[in-house]
Amino acid sequence: MRLKEFKINDPQPAFIQLLSFFKALADEKRLKIIGLLAQKPQSVENISAALGLSVSTTSHHLSRLSKAGLVSARAEGYYSIYSLNTEKLHQMSQQVLQPQNLPELAPEAVEDVFERKVLNAFIDAEGRIKAFPAQQKKFLVLLRYVVNAFEPDTTYTEKEVNEILLRFNPDTAQLRRSLVEHHLMSREGGGGQYWRTDETP
Template sequence: MDISDNFWNASLEELKRGYIQESDSYICLLCGEKIEKGIIYRHDETFYEAERYMRIHIESAHQSVFDYLIGLDKKLTGLTDHQNHLLRLFYQGKSDKEVQAEMGIGSTSTIRHHRFALKEKERQAKTFLAIMELLKEKDQHAPAFVPPHKTAKMVDDRYAVTGEEQKEITKKFLPEGINGQLRKFPPKEKQRLIILREITGRFEKDRIYPEKEINQILETIYDDYVLIRRYLIEYGFLERKSDGSQYWLKK
């Protein structure tokens, strides 16, 4: 299952702790790291059982679940830049006076007002979540949308893709399968998104690729590999060093 699928299908409690449990392993919802049960893991001269080691992994690789979630695109969190900054400071344990001084806005009563507004947003989110859960039980005609990848830079109508659409478009542009050549570069944004997502399957997570190797892999897919590379970055699938010398899959 795709990392994003695990992420979006997780319960609230699973998202809060940052990992899910399967029969034989724990899987990090933030990067897909799998920790097998029944194995003792070593970290800084200390040995840990699998679940404790998964928590250590999250702390060392992602700092915290909060830091990872608050760093997601605003289209995924629903937060403005202002709200994001406030929440970061609140999470650091700063008082209203300290937050006001750091942000240079209004007074401490202004910060208390922002706290109240965020609590109101939380209540609205809970209500909306309950409504959608109840709707899910009754709405038999709702299409099964493919979850957006967590590293998407801007989530909009392009991401309104059903599983059936994904199959049809993949077959149209990659008739030989996901490991075959691209017949032509899709002209529409939604089509591009689907095909680019399929192309990412050619790369290994947690691996750094030099530019030459990235180009060689993409050239086996499509002659204009520079175009594919640019769109993979634009859509938030690939990350690279500022000088373009190294590339890797975004998590």
């Protein structure tokens, strides 16, 4: 079976499902959450206590796992109880992770060439953005370049975000706003806390 023919009851293309699956598991804390839920369903508070994490951080990790279809939640009084979706894990391992499918996961070389051309055109020798391109596709290449300066699973104040963005361009407001609008970073409430989301626009 070729990868492009693979389907789960999900509207996403198979490649996007697989990418989401790997990203969800590519974190030590989320793997530990999977391990805890494999033992029994757990509340956010219990998971937080077991791993020594804040409730907000635990909720963020559970949200990533939920988006990948790996966990589900049910209400139980005032608490949300999370369970491991073992059927999803089985589907992914049995139907997607087949050796004959993996070669088709290689990214298109054309896209790599395009990104290199954009970076060469708009980034100077010191790694700073010389100008913002009008074409959105090119601008997204620059945003993905910039977001790599932020560590995953780390929260930043707006001041810290601006200090990092200033390394790339004086217009920190546009960069900060664009990173959030294109879901490369998220912010809490009025923007007091920011964190990298690692979503691919």
